[in-house]
Amino acid sequence: MAVVKKRLGDLLVENGVIAEEQLQEALQEQRKTKRRLGDLLISQGYITEQQLIEVLEFQLGIPHVSLFKYQIDPALTQIIPESMAKRYQVLPFMKEGGKLMVAMADPLDYFAIEDLRMTTGFRIEPAISTRDELQRAIARHYGLRDSMSQMMVELPTQEEIEETEITDEGSPIVRLVNQMIQQAIHLKASDIHVDPAENHVTIRYRIDGLLRTERVIPKQMQGFITARLKIMSKLNIAERRLPQDGRMKLQFDLRMVDIRVSVLPTIHGEKLVLRLLDLSTGVKAIDQLGFSDRDLQAFQSIIENPYGMILITGPTGSGKTTTLYSALNHLNEESSNIITVEDPVEYQIEGINQVHVNPSIGLTFAAGLRSILRQDPNIVMVGEIRDNETAEIAIRASLTGHLVLSTLHTNDAVSTITRLRDMEIEPYLIASSLVGVIAQRLVRRICPECKKAVAPTEQESIVLHNHGLDVDVLYRGKGCGNCNQTGYRGRMAIHEIVVVNERLRESITRGASIQELRQEAYAQGMVSLMNDGMSKVALGYTTLQEVLRETVSH
Numbered sequence: 001m002a003v004v005k006k007r008l009g010d011l012l013v014e015n016g017v018i019a020e021e022q023l024q025e026a027l028q029e030q031r032k033t034k035r036r037l038g039d040l041l042i043s044q045g046y047i048t049e050q051q052l053i054e055v056l057e058f059q060l061g062i063p064h065v066s067l068f069k070y071q072i073d074p075a076l077t078q079i080i081p082e083s084m085a086k087r088y089q090v091l092p093f094m095k096e097g098g099k100l101m102v103a104m105a106d107p108l109d110y111f112a113i114e115d116l117r118m119t120t121g122f123r124i125e126p127a128i129s130t131r132d133e134l135q136r137a138i139a140r141h142y143g144l145r146d147s148m149s150q151m152m153v154e155l156p157t158q159e160e161i162e163e164t165e166i167t168d169e170g171s172p173i174v175r176l177v178n179q180m181i182q183q184a185i186h187l188k189a190s191d192i193h194v195d196p197a198e199n200h201v202t203i204r205y206r207i208d209g210l211l212r213t214e215r216v217i218p219k220q221m222q223g224f225i226t227a228r229l230k231i232m233s234k235l236n237i238a239e240r241r242l243p244q245d246g247r248m249k250l251q252f253d254l255r256m257v258d259i260r261v262s263v264l265p266t267i268h269g270e271k272l273v274l275r276l277l278d279l280s281t282g283v284k285a286i287d288q289l290g291f292s293d294r295d296l297q298a299f300q301s302i303i304e305n306p307y308g309m310i311l312i313t314g315p316t317g318s319g320k321t322t323t324l325y326s327a328l329n330h331l332n333e334e335s336s337n338i339i340t341v342e343d344p345v346e347y348q349i350e351g352i353n354q355v356h357v358n359p360s361i362g363l364t365f366a367a368g369l370r371s372i373l374r375q376d377p378n379i380v381m382v383g384e385i386r387d388n389e390t391a392e393i394a395i396r397a398s399l400t401g402h403l404v405l406s407t408l409h410t411n412d413a414v415s416t417i418t419r420l421r422d423m424e425i426e427p428y429l430i431a432s433s434l435v436g437v438i439a440q441r442l443v444r445r446i447c448p449e450c451k452k453a454v455a456p457t458e459q460e461s462i463v464l465h466n467h468g469l470d471v472d473v474l475y476r477g478k479g480c481g482n483c484n485q486t487g488y489r490g491r492m493a494i495h496e497i498v499v500v501n502e503r504l505r506e507s508i509t510r511g512a513s514i515q516e517l518r519q520e521a522y523a524q525g526m527v528s529l530m531n532d533g534m535s536k537v538a539l540g541y542t543t544l545q546e547v548l549r550e551t552v553s554h
Helices: 008-014 020-033 037-043 049-060 082-088 110-120 131-141 145-154 163-167 172-186 219-232 293-303 320-331 365-372 388-399 415-422 427-433 458-466 502-509 514-523 529-538 544-551
Strands: 090-096 099-104 123-128 189-196 200-207 210-218 244-252 255-266 269-278 308-313 338-342 353-356 379-382 403-408 434-446 451-454 474-477 488-499
Touching: 008 020, 008 037, 008 049, 020 037, 037 049, 049 123, 082 090, 082 110, 082 131, 090 131, 099 110, 099 131, 110 123, 131 172, 172 189, 172 200, 172 219, 172 244, 172 255, 172 269, 189 219, 200 219, 210 219, 219 244, 219 255, 219 269, 293 320, 293 434, 293 488, 308 320, 308 388, 320 338, 320 379, 320 403, 320 434, 338 365, 365 379, 365 388, 379 388, 388 403, 388 427, 403 415, 415 427, 415 434, 415 514, 427 434, 427 502, 434 474, 434 529, 434 544, 458 529, 458 544, 488 529, 488 544, 502 514, 529 544
Parallel strands: 099 123, 308 403, 308 434, 338 353, 338 379, 379 403
Antiparallel strands: 090 099, 189 200, 189 269, 200 210, 244 255, 255 269, 434 488, 451 474
């Protein structure tokens, strides 16, 4: 197929997808940033990736390929070097005689096509694929392959290992670990698990809340990978008997990623878990947290109280910190002195004073909170209430004119009140200080690329009807390259908000049971986690299975 030499910008203007002024603005930005025009237009919100694909497919006849449908021969990835595949965002997926079919994020990049032709000696036939799918496919098909083969050839014994082997950027061990982290970032994983077994080591990624095995590597690589990760996170490389915690900050593809590393000795060696935090995503505005209109209004009214205590509850990994940071960002004004005490500080927000706890030197949440109160704060954020001492200081602070925000581990919003009672906080203090509780869970979003309408099953109809919803159509993702065949891509929160009003205060003061408190909360209009989830199922954001998975035991 001959490629028609036409510029992307002109093509989009001709087809009425963007205006001439938008093109000129993007071209001006392109001259400054040197980014690809298509990427700029997508990031500025002028076009979607799907619109770009449709224009190229229908106007120029460039085929759109879904890479997950192809069994890509490993020999093909030997034709185009990994560095070139990543630089141009390309992947060879088929070969016919002297013709090499290549999936590209930008099939109008004639310089890339010519460079590929000169390098490979093949006639290049471009096809278009989404950037996300390409990044995943490149990571999967190139991934850790070259470094692993090289490591197996050059592998020294554990006794022979030299410091240069795990510090020199060109060594196969260093490249292997870098690629493992880079692949996790491309796949939008939140955690990497390095799990030692008796005869092998398993690398697993947690993606959208679920763990999945990425690859199994030989046992003899374990010591080198562990040593490299310990050096990167400034841990004691010689200590193998005690747990250790460290941290590192890396930059990949212009994205700054903060990584917390936890090392735990097991019978088969040290297990490592890396928690990845993409700092480039920034803090979300409160209207991007997935609240329903009613809950958004309630949340905003709670956090705009001049004083009192606000608690966000849920299990580990339910997005509590994200919600806390969004609330702080919303309240961040020149006239307010905001101080936080956290373990650890995740996002740094300009204009907010953030303190990192360090129990080894006596700087606990309680000690940090005591000191903060001498710093004339208006708003205080405590990362987590873990004990009676922290709870008491937080409550006293909220009663003396401070707005205190914190998190707690409870199953739902109402049981937060009984948890505080269990921590030996007097009911009258809870009633006087608490202004609101937000419970939340994260559910997986249906992948927008492969989302399709389906008729609800009889069982789904019954469940939804029991929650006051009668729908004729539900949505599911059928699975595609963008979502790694799962049908889900990304996550969203479901919420339950209790606004503490006068009647609820009276119930708390007299020590009402959890059933009575729950009844009172429902009477004032609280929507449960499950009901909020069901509403989002009816709106086509997620599936009933996801909501039940997160809420059915609560």
